[in-house]
Amino acid sequence: MKPLIIAIIILFIIGCDGKKEKLPYLQMEVTQHVVNGKIVEDTTFRTIPKFTLYNQDSTIVTLKDFDNAIYVADFFFTSCPTICPIMHRNLLKIYKKYEGNSEVKFASHTIDVKYDVPSKMKKYAKKLGIKDTQWTFLWGTRDEIYTLAERSYLVFAEENDKAPGGFAHQGYLILVDKQKRIRGAYDGTVDKEVEKLMSDMELLLKEK
Amino acid sequence: MKNIIYVIALAIVTVACQPKENALSIKDETMKLHDLVMANHSKIIANQMKIDTLLGSLSKVKAQIPLLDTLAEKAALIKLRSDLVVAEDSMNNWMHQFNADFNSQLDWEVIHYYKQERDKIAKISELYKKEIKQSDTYLTKFKN
Numbered sequence: 001m002k003p004l005i006i007a008i009i010i011l012f013i014i015g016c017d018g019k020k021e022k023l024p025y026l027q028m029e030v031t032q033h034v035v036n037g038k039i040v041e042d043t044t045f046r047t048i049p050k051f052t053l054y055n056q057d058s059t060i061v062t063l064k065d066f067d068n069a070i071y072v073a074d075f076f077f078t079s080c081p082t083i084c085p086i087m088h089r090n091l092l093k094i095y096k097k098y099e100g101n102s103e104v105k106f107a108s109h110t111i112d113v114k115y116d117v118p119s120k121m122k123k124y125a126k127k128l129g130i131k132d133t134q135w136t137f138l139w140g141t142r143d144e145i146y147t148l149a150e151r152s153y154l155v156f157a158e159e160n161d162k163a164p165g166g167f168a169h170q171g172y173l174i175l176v177d178k179q180k181r182i183r184g185a186y187d188g189t190v191d192k193e194v195e196k197l198m199s200d201m202e203l204l205l206k207e208k
Numbered sequence: 209m210k211n212i213i214y215v216i217a218l219a220i221v222t223v224a225c226q227p228k229e230n231a232l233s234i235k236d237e238t239m240k241l242h243d244l245v246m247a248n249h250s251k252i253i254a255n256q257m258k259i260d261t262l263l264g265s266l267s268k269v270k271a272q273i274p275l276l277d278t279l280a281e282k283a284a285l286i287k288l289r290s291d292l293v294v295a296e297d298s299m300n301n302w303m304h305q306f307n308a309d310f311n312s313q314l315d316w317e318v319i320h321y322y323k324q325e326r327d328k329i330a331k332i333s334e335l336y337k338k339e340i341k342q343s344d345t346y347l348t349k350f351k352n
Contacts, residue, residue, distance in 0.1 A: 079303040082242060112300060143257060146250070146253050150250075169246040
């Protein structure tokens with residue numbers, strides 16, 4: 001009898017392991033090609049394209065700086081009196097949890113490129129209690145930042161079109177995996193969503 | 209006697225708290241307007257970017273729309289972009305000078321400050337709507 005119980009337990013463990021929760025891919029692209037007269041569908045993952053921006057230390061930051069790390073991206077501006085402070089207070093909790101973990105990074109992009117120059121963002125980061133560049137505050141030209149927002153990080157938000165044209169100021173926190181694919185989007189102003197982001201980050205870190 | 213004292217105390221507290229509550233609700237209105245304007249901010253930027261692209265490729269546009277007067281079009285697009293930049297700058301300037309933590313011992317000062325700011329952002333909100341409508345309408349002729 002005992003071996004039977006042990007066998008059932010082992011099967012249960014294996015079964016559970018097989019159903020391990022996996023995060024979805026937010027931007028899968030299905031393209032159609034004609035091969036030998038037949039239409040063939042090809043599914044690919046859209047990834048974050050290469051970029052060159054500056055951080056709060058006026059140092060160049062590229063996509064390569066996020067190699068071998070999962071990261072959370074957002075769009076904000078330092079003088080924002082409403083959504084951004086709540087979003088960044090919540091993100092700070094996550095930062096504190098992973099402080100010093102080289103597998104986790106944070107990238108906040110300013111949308112107020114005329115005013116939020118790197119020195120301004122340095123002050124902002126310091127006020128928030130960020131001492132290093134594990135949480136990097138990114139500055140670029142208007143076109144670079146808005147193109148990244150519109151065509152990469154926040155495409156889903158624009159497609160949802162809940163607030164036409166306002167996608168860059170909705171407090172989204174975007175979770176990106178080590179292969180630069182978007183795996184989740186969360187409302188950074190809602191506690192439950194932030195908790196979900198934290199648990200999803202754990203899942204993503206375990207993913208091979 | 210006790211009841212009368214309670215009623216008077218309650219009345220004093222209510223009256224004393226009244227202006228602060230008003231200040232908070234005016235501040236709340238201001239913040240809501242700010243979010244409304246910010247919801248349109250990306251559109252203001254997106255249209256500027258569309259105009260920049262058009263200005264950089266007027267010869268291609270001319271090939272697609274042969275009846276186009278290139279110089280007149282260029283001038284119109286520059287004017288349109290300039291209006292969008294004025295709207296964007298007015299919002300940026302407002303945000304940079306706005307003090308979300310404004311406080312004073314004098315309640316009327318707090319109310320006055322937030323009322324002033326609410327009126328400013330309300331004007332900017334209207335300006336955003338106007339510029340977006342104007343540029344959207346103009347840009348429709350370039351849609352394929």
